[in-house]
Amino acid sequence: MINKAELPACPVETTLMLIGDKWKVLILRDLIDGTKRFGELKRSVTGISQKVLTSNLRDMEENGLLTRKVFPEVPPRVEYTLTELGHSMTPILNAMAKWGTEFKESIKKYDQ
Template identity: 60%
Template sequence: MDDKKDLTLCPVATTVGLIGNKWKLLILRELLTGTKRFGELRNGITGISQKVLTQNLRSMEEDGIIERKIYAEVPPRVEYYLSDLGNTLRPIMNVMEEWGLDYLDRVSDDSKK
């Protein structure tokens, strides 16, 4: 979030504020499978620009959800991964995936009627 003082007393609003945009959820989806480099993230998220990916990665790092490791190599290599705090979002993402699959099944079944 832009400012910690924006955190509200509502826990749902807090969660939405931290991970509630489309790109952050897709970044989380990618990092749930393991550590990724910037290019891997960009290739795994259809439609995201370099600028938007960079902004969201910085925001998620500031919020403590992801961490990055910079290797002293030429060219420099940077890897992103979920922090311990970020890993606590895994059950939320799993439930979202289950719900999405169920929704797609229901919509598919409705269209066959």
């Protein structure tokens, strides 16, 4: 977990510390709809390597954005779920989606 004393003075910078990586934003996007297994996340986050996905999931768990549940099965089953803190990022992701849609629409006007 991030130490409160280590947090930057700027709240935008604090947010970027938690989700400033494109992979973390995409992981959040996919977990907003509910719990996912590692393999589901690997398939849905196009282009991410297993090592990078594992590293990002561990970091997000450490920072309280998601929980990891391991089931004692063979092979082991692991599920990831957003915490309340993770779900609190939903308005940020919704705003990013809205902006991205509007941007795509605006550049279509210039392509014609």
